[in-house]
Amino acid sequence: MKESFSGDAPPAPAALAAKVRTLAPTMTRSMQLVAEAVAGDPAGCAALTVTGLAELTGTSEATVVRTARLLGYPGYRDLRLALAGLAAQQQSGRAPSVTADIAVDDPIADVVAKLAYDEQQTLADTAAGLDTVQLGAVVAAAAAARRIDIYGVGASCLVGMDLAQKLLRIGLIAHAHSDPHLAVTNAVQLRSGDVAIAITHSGSTGDVIEPLRVAFDRGATTVAITGRPDGPVSQYADHVLTTSTARESELRPAAMSSRTSQLLVVDCLFIGVAQRTYETAAPALSDSYEALAHRHSPRSTR
C-alpha cells in the first residue's frame, strides 16, 4: 500500500541515464528495449515520434508511452523534450564516453582512471536523481529526533556507521545496527518523533526491512535509502531516498558504486542536519576536533 506518488515525481533533467538504470529491473522486457534505446541515443530518439520509436524498438506505441510514464514523465511528449535537452547538454558537455569496462588485463593506471571516472559518474547521477523534497523532510525529522537508529548490513553497514559517527559528533543520538536481532530489539523502543533509517541497495534485504517495519509500526519516522525505490523496503518507509545504480562489471561489484552513492546521500543528510542544528553542531564539531588533537603525534608516540 505505498502508492507514494509524491515521491518520484519531478521530470528528470539530466538524470535520465541513471533513472533508466535504477528502474530497469522493474521494467518488462519490451519496456527495457525502449529504455535502452532512449538511454543509448537520446539525440536520435528525440527526433522520433512515438510511432517511430515503437518501430525502432520493435514494440508498440503503448509500450513507449508506458515506459515514458515509468521514467517519471506525464507522457511521451515530455520524455521527448527531456531527451532533446539531454542531447543538447551532451553536445555541449563533450562526449564523456570512456565507458569501457574494467578488464582483467587493464594496466593499473587504467584501472585508476576508469574507477575514478565511474565514481564521478555515480556521484553526478545520484545528485541529479536525489529528491530534495524528500531529503529536506528527512533532514527536518532527523534534526528534531529524540534518537536515530540506522540499519544496514554488509557494505551498507559501513555507510550506516559513517552516518552514525557523524551525527554523534554533532550531538545527536544516533546508532547504527548491523546485527539484525539487536536492530529489531532496539526498534521496538522507538516511538513517534524518533527516526529509523534503513540502508539497502537492493531494497529487499530482509535483515534491514524487518527492523524498519517494527519502527514503522511503532510510529517512528522511517526512511529508506535504496537503489530500488519500488522495492519491499519502501513499504515501510515514510521517505525514500534513491541512490543511483551504475553498471557493474565482473570485477567491479555493484557494492562499489552503490556505496559511493549511499555515502553522498548520507553526507547530504548530515550537512542538512548540521545546518538545522547549527547552534549546537558547530561547537560540537570543533570540540570533537579538539578532543582528538592529542591523538595526533607532533612527535610524541604515546
Next chain:
Amino acid sequence: MKESFSGDAPPAPAALAAKVRTLAPTMTRSMQLVAEAVAGDPAGCAALTVTGLAELTGTSEATVVRTARLLGYPGYRDLRLALAGLAAQQQSGRAPSVTADIAVDDPIADVVAKLAYDEQQTLADTAAGLDTVQLGAVVAAAAAARRIDIYGVGASCLVGMDLAQKLLRIGLIAHAHSDPHLAVTNAVQLRSGDVAIAITHSGSTGDVIEPLRVAFDRGATTVAITGRPDGPVSQYADHVLTTSTARESELRPAAMSSRTSQLLVVDCLFIGVAQRTYETAAPALSDSYEALAHRHSPRSTR
C-alpha cells in the same frame, strides 16, 4: 558568410536568439510577438503547446507555426525541441555557482550540488595524484600475502573495514583493526610476506602508526594510505599511497573528502588484487553473491 534569409538554415541549436534578431525586421507584428517570447524564455515556451504559446502571445496557432517556419524549423514541434535543448544548455551553463563553500543557509538542493561537485573534484585529484607504480607494488604484495592486516581509527576505520570486507570476498585473509591494542597484538604475529596497511588522513595518528611500526619491525610489507606522505606514518611504510586533501569548510569536515579519497585508493587496490588473482577471485565473487541471494526477499529478477 552570405546572408541567407530564405530559411535554408539547418535547425539552429543555440544561435536562436541571434536568428530572432536577424529576422525580426522581416517579420510581421504578431510574428515578432511570438519570436520575442521564444527568445526571451526558451524554457518556459518549451513547456507550452502551440495553443498555449498562441494564447500567451495573444496570437493564433497559425502565427506560431508561421514563426517557427521562418526561424528555419519544419514546424512548431521541432522549434519546441530546439527550445528544450537550449533551455537545458542554459541550465547546465550556469553551474559554476557551486564553487562556493557550503553555507549555513544554503538550500538543500545547493548542498547536494556542492557536495557532489566537491567529491567529484576530490576523486579527480586523487586519481591524478596517485602513484601507480607504488600502487602496483602494493597490489603485487597484497595478492601474494599470507595475510593482510589493516589499521585505521575513526573515519578511516570504516575504509579499512570496507577493504577487508572486499578482500575477504575474493578469498584473501584480511582483517581490519580499530582497537589499537588488538592491532598491536596482531601485528606482532606478522612476518615477511605479510602485508600491513595503515590508513590515516593526518599521517600522524599514533594509534595507527604504532601497529604499523611493529609490523615493519617484524619484516612485513608495510603500506601507508595517507594525505600527508611526509608525515610520521611514512617512516615505517615501504609504500606510501597518497590521498588528496580537499578544502573543508566549517560544516564540511575534512573527514568527508578524505574518506572519498581513501575509498578510491582502496577500491583501486582491490581491483588490482582481483585482477592478479582472477582465477580464484572471480568464482569467489559469484559464490558470495549466490550465498546472499536467499537473504533478499523473493523478487522477480528479470
Next chain:
DNA sequence: CGAAATCCGAAAATATCTTTCATGAGTGAC
C-alpha cells in the same frame, strides 16, 4: 476614397499521442 495586397485567426484537416481492450504467454497451484 477605393482597390490590391497582405496579415491574421477560426476552424477544418491531419498528424501525433494516449487510452482501452482483447489476446496470448508465462506462472503457480493443484
Next chain:
DNA sequence: GTCACTCATGAAAGATATTTTCGGATTTCG
C-alpha cells in the same frame, strides 16, 4: 500434466496537438 490466473503486449479506438485552409480584417498605395 492441466487449469486457472496474472500480467505483458499491441491493435485500434479515442483524445490532443499541430498544420493547413480559407475568408475576413487591416494596411498600403494609387
